[in-house]
Amino acid sequence: MDIRFLRAEPTMAHPRGRLLAVRGGRLHVWAPDGWDVVGGTRPEGARPISRAEAEEWCRAEGVDEAVLDTVPRPV
Numbered sequence: 001m002d003i004r005f006l007r008a009e010p011t012m013a014h015p016r017g018r019l020l021a022v023r024g025g026r027l028h029v030w031a032p033d034g035w036d037v038v039g040g041t042r043p044e045g046a047r048p049i050s051r052a053e054a055e056e057w058c059r060a061e062g063v064d065e066a067v068l069d070t071v072p073r074p075v
């Protein structure tokens with residue numbers, strides 16, 4: 001798949017950082033209700049992570065790893 005994952009810097013609200021994904025040049029952030037499109041560029045401090053690290057983030061956050069395959073395709 002053509003999906004790249006990133007993790008934003010930790011904050012008080014998100015101690016493990018936010019999970020981000022780029023697909024087709026479009027940036028998304030994982031939210032409780034699914035993937036949301038983020039306008040603009042990659043947040044400062046966000047770093048690329050591997051698929052395995054994204055799976056680990058999902059397990060730590062109690063999110064089904066299957067969400068990693070549901071990043072929307074650009075229209």
